[in-house]
Amino acid sequence: MKGKSRINGEIECLRFLFAVAVLMFHAVKYFRGEPDRLGGMDPYFFIHGAVGVEFFFICSGFFMAASIARKAEAGPSEDTGKETISFMIRKIKGIAPVHILFFVTAFISLVIVRSMGIGDVIKNMIDSVPAFFLIQMAGFKGFSPNHVSWYLSVMLISMMIIYPVARRFYSTFVRVIAPTAALLILGFLFFRYGSLTGVMVRCGIFYKSMLRGFAEILAGMTCYEIAVWFKAKKLSKTGRLLVTLTGIILLAASGVYIMHTLPARYEFFFVPVSALFMIIAYSEQGLLYRLFDNRISVFLGKMTLPMYLAQVTFINLISFYGKDLSFCVRTLILAAGVSVSSVVYVLISDALGKARSNPNVILDK
Template sequence: MINTLTSLRFIFALMVFGAHCYTIDKFFDTHFFKEGFVGVSFFFVLSGFIIAYNYQKRFSENKITKRAFWVARIARIYPLHWLTLFIAVALGNYVIASGAIDWLKHFLASLTLTNAYIPKANYFFSFNSPSWSLCCEQLFYLCFPFLIPIAKDYKKLLCVFLVSAILIVIGMHFTPETDIKGYWYVNPITRLPDFLAGMLLFQLYDRLKGKNITAYQGSIIEIASIALFLAFYLYTAEIPKVYRYSCYYWLPVAFLLISFSLQKGIVSRLLSNRILVIGGEISYSFYLIHLFVLLSYAEWQKGSNFHIAWYISIPILFCIIVLLSLLSYYYFEKPMNKRIKTLLNK
């Protein structure tokens, strides 16, 4: 496990949280917070890196089968997804617009993580809307074992990435504004290059990890990567949103990932703090739980005469989400992960 990258997961989950806080107060309805959707792009690239880090060598040496890999991934994403889906149903987070049959179609699409393939917001954002990203992860996991032969030669993997990146940029240019979210933000097929970028970064990491990099040099690299990311993040006014959904952030996210994966600098030492690492471990729970907590509070606030200032309510809601995430991780995620792997590997 690379502690710094685990901690970064929590930091980027916080950015996604901040991007959704506009549901509570208009203070958060600004670029600084709403651009936090970049956290999802970070997760996709990180996923490619971590999956390659954990499994590429094992596949190459025939130490794991496709079945065992897929079972491990199913055990990772589905239990909490289904739990939060049913909670969202109970909370009424999806309104039946066209009767029971229409509701059932949307429910089944969410249940099977196929809703993001349908370029309609009432599909990919139905029920617990952050779960659309799990549709992408599911495709990544399905494809990964078949990408291993290509990944053995980084030049081939790079060619596949570059061709897909060029096609995506061209496609983005010709897509009407009203369709960009459905085709370029949530669609698993068009988010696959994010995952490929992460796999490529692992190839680079594998070559750099043995290099003699001093703490001073590592610190300079880490600080430079943070500065580059902030420059991209803060100065995006002239960049069309369709590019910011993925390809615009590939460079700064890649630099950030590779610099912190080496764990050589002073910032890495800070990120290795146990509290931040635990935050990264519960980030999946945090990500899936946070929005329906925010929406439930926002709904209560609308019907109440008692108004709580955001600088009080947001920290309280954050603490509630963290507590729920801790309970979920230790008493649901981990036990269910173990049970499902045991059951499906029989």
């Protein structure tokens, strides 16, 4: 079997780390403002933190490939369509509670800060239907109260297209079609725009971010096969040391880019860098992977999606009520609010999950 059920703590910590990067990027964007131009090596707090989403898309493709690979070992699908729908339903069930919760809180926060009347509330509720069902990135532009959910929309739409083809032709898809298509799409985005970021930029019949996420999910699928191959290798202590140093250097280089006003075209480097992070973490060939094999890493991983989705609510409220506060104070309040709400969500979610499997678990405590 290629896959295994144990949660990889190193991957969970990386997910958390890049969720923090995205959070801090939005703090800069809404509380301080972006620089007039990019270029050079001027320090600027998390100005490129948005590239954390690249890691999320690589993760999405990676774990989808792992799921398909396990099924492929059992034989061809009897009904690819039904299997695809089953996979998507599981995905949607996993994200629906946290998506709905913070969609509602973001909507309420906008009602407050914009002093919406009944008419505006009703209109915006109707206009937000595509965003509620996470189909807004198909082109249904409307009112998106929790606008960061674009990532989930792109992920689900991409998976719906990719899964049945990959399930039917797994080996050819992940080894040939996926990397080639990812290369062509990313090359087009580089040629046409010179950057990856820009969520609502139109690109023909697509949003730019739709192509961005689609390509990176494809890259993540190929990344999984490389990681499986690399995991099977027997490395010497020197080899494992080199793997460890490579991971540290890549993390440091990512930090330098994220914290400086380097050109946006270098965002493209973060796609292979994210892939290498996943390969190193999944393969467990580094010397430090056991440090992450603990409950704290797992808990941080669980916090990632709530953190990502909770931020808009707090940004709206802090921007409105904390106009006179300094950037540092507002950022600290944002970090504290998002952290506390995410921890509470995870604790309640875990408790309810245990309660469903054991009705007496809450009473026992």
